[in-house]
Amino acid sequence: MIRFDEVSQRYPGGHEALKQVSFELERGEMAFLTGRSGAGKSTLLKCIMRTESLSQGQILVSGRNIQRISDKQIPFYRRRIGVVFQDHQLLYDRSVYENVALPLRIDGYREADAARRVRAALDKVGLLSKEKMNPIALSGGEQQRVGIARAVVNRPQILLADEPTGNLDPELAADIMKLFEQFNQIGVSMLIASHDLALITRLRHRMLTLDNGRLIRDEQHPSRQGAGSS
Numbered sequence: 001m002i003r004f005d006e007v008s009q010r011y012p013g014g015h016e017a018l019k020q021v022s023f024e025l026e027r028g029e030m031a032f033l034t035g036r037s038g039a040g041k042s043t044l045l046k047c048i049m050r051t052e053s054l055s056q057g058q059i060l061v062s063g064r065n066i067q068r069i070s071d072k073q074i075p076f077y078r079r080r081i082g083v084v085f086q087d088h089q090l091l092y093d094r095s096v097y098e099n100v101a102l103p104l105r106i107d108g109y110r111e112a113d114a115a116r117r118v119r120a121a122l123d124k125v126g127l128l129s130k131e132k133m134n135p136i137a138l139s140g141g142e143q144q145r146v147g148i149a150r151a152v153v154n155r156p157q158i159l160l161a162d163e164p165t166g167n168l169d170p171e172l173a174a175d176i177m178k179l180f181e182q183f184n185q186i187g188v189s190m191l192i193a194s195h196d197l198a199l200i201t202r203l204r205h206r207m208l209t210l211d212n213g214r215l216i217r218d219e220q221h222p223s224r225q226g227a228g229s230s
């Protein structure tokens, strides 16, 4: 689904944030991306979104070299990928419903279709009863759930998350991970950047570890060994 071939990325100032990174995330796979602060996790996700470009190598998404996607096609490409951020990036001048509906408005969905999808997404994250509220009135965990509903409302094939549990207490963080596992179970391919080793080592998924831009470990959870690459 996502393949990195010897990918390097250098920021304009000269810092090389990714160094010859190669791995493949299978369709329907869920993996964690970990490593210390500054290891290159966010940069790797940005390269998949094509908000950062590569200095070397290539990234294939569904077999397509994403460097070759024209600027005009980029918005369409990005719509196939849901993204969840640590700080939610919600709009506080509109309701929970409107926040989740945003990607569908951009896509030009008819109101009735949009409403059906928004409510399905809010139902999945357990927030159907709060659709009229302003997100500012919700707890941190609930706000993160709104961000997740917005990321999945388009039914993306791929979900990327950058430190999605960074601001949450351990119990809420575990709930968010469970939610991600549910999306993965219905076939969404997931790559989740997290430095919360205590949490992610308890979950049974592949773990990719970056260190100073290099992929230094690619481990399948012992319970899944033999089920995919390791």
Ligand SMILES: Nc1ncnc2c1ncn2[C@@H]1O[C@H](COP(=O)(O)OP(=O)(O)OP(=O)(O)O)[C@@H](O)[C@H]1O
Residues within 6 Å of the ligand: 011, 012, 013, 015, 016, 017, 035, 036, 037, 038, 039, 040, 041, 042, 043, 044, 195
């Ligand atoms: N826009 C930028 N310009 C220059 N250097 C950058 C830029 N963004 C990130 N970097 C550098 O690239 C390296 C990797 O950063 P990145 O944000 O990808 O790491 P990270 O593993 O996600 O860290 P964190 O866990 O703190 O978010 C860091 O040294 C960072 O300072």
